Amino acid sequence: MGNPIAVLGGGSWGTALAHLLAHAGHDVTLLLRDAAQAAHINAHHENPRYLRGVPLHPGIRAVAGSMGGPEQAAALEGVGILVLSVPCQALRAALRGLAGAVPPDCVLVNTAKGIEVSELVTAESMVRDELPGHLSRYAVLSGPSFALEVASCKPTAVVLGCRAERLGARLREVFSAPWFRAYSSSDVPGVELGGAIKNVIAIAAGLSDGLGFGLNARAALVTRGLAETSRLGVALGARASTFMGLSGLGDLMLTCSGDLSRNRQVGLRLGAGETLNAIAASMNMVAEGVKTTQAVYRLAQQLGVDMPVTTAMYGVLYGNVPPREAVQALMSRQLKEE
16 A cells, blocks of 8 residues: 545545545545545445545545544544645635644645635645644645546646655655646746636636637637736746646636636626626535635735736626626727737
8 A cells, every 4th residue: 555645625626636546556534524425435435515426446535523623633643645625715724723633744735726815825825824844845736637537537637836846756656647647846836826816717718708708708818817827926936937837827728618617617607697696605616716816816916916807807706897897898908019
């Protein structure tokens, strides 16, 4: 058996990664809150709430318990890698709850794609605040990867952001499987920000499609969205080249065009006339881009970075700007060099 690995979070992505890691030969424990959900996974090797009908590797062991509670603490004993697969806005509380339960030499691999609204920081900063002893063993996994396709063993490539290159090389091996290829990058800010901001652009692309503006408009939004993502990333210390890779351009292409994207679905439904409250109430999974739009907009304002697509989406989501008016305002901006 390979590495003892725990995955925190029983949503679609946490479950898919547990399935992947079990297939790669590792001893995998899936930590979640719902006892009935854990029992069903253990008995039937399926997560009916998030991946109904997808058979899971029988080696996955699901454990239910409160965050950092005795059940989770016991399950974390001897674990070498902890995969953090909880929504970005809930991550700080999760890290705080795990203090004292995570083994001192454990590697943390975050998979949430977002920016914390309250503090305007990514997951690495949350780890620095809440579990500082683990900061040197922190990594983030990002890239074009729908959970359903990973759980269905369809070919996928991702990138692991890790400042420690030797650890990044080790994690590449841990997360690799015949259908899942992992690259590594030392540009943690770039990998984190690419994965977060693309969700904002995906809402914009979905909104444009929902309004019936066509493929030309979508391509323009995606391209200019990538440009503003890179501008903010560089201002926050990332390398511009990272945004041309899997966590930038790759994830952006997938999320803006694939109908499995929750953020694209939010945009499509807004463009069709639904309200944000109605959309949120009907979804059983988090669309990270809604909160991330607020965080990215505020960061851009603080740093003086021009982000017109993000500004337009902020107006739609938080300023009651009609979707059609927001997209048309983008088209009427002052002309300039690309």
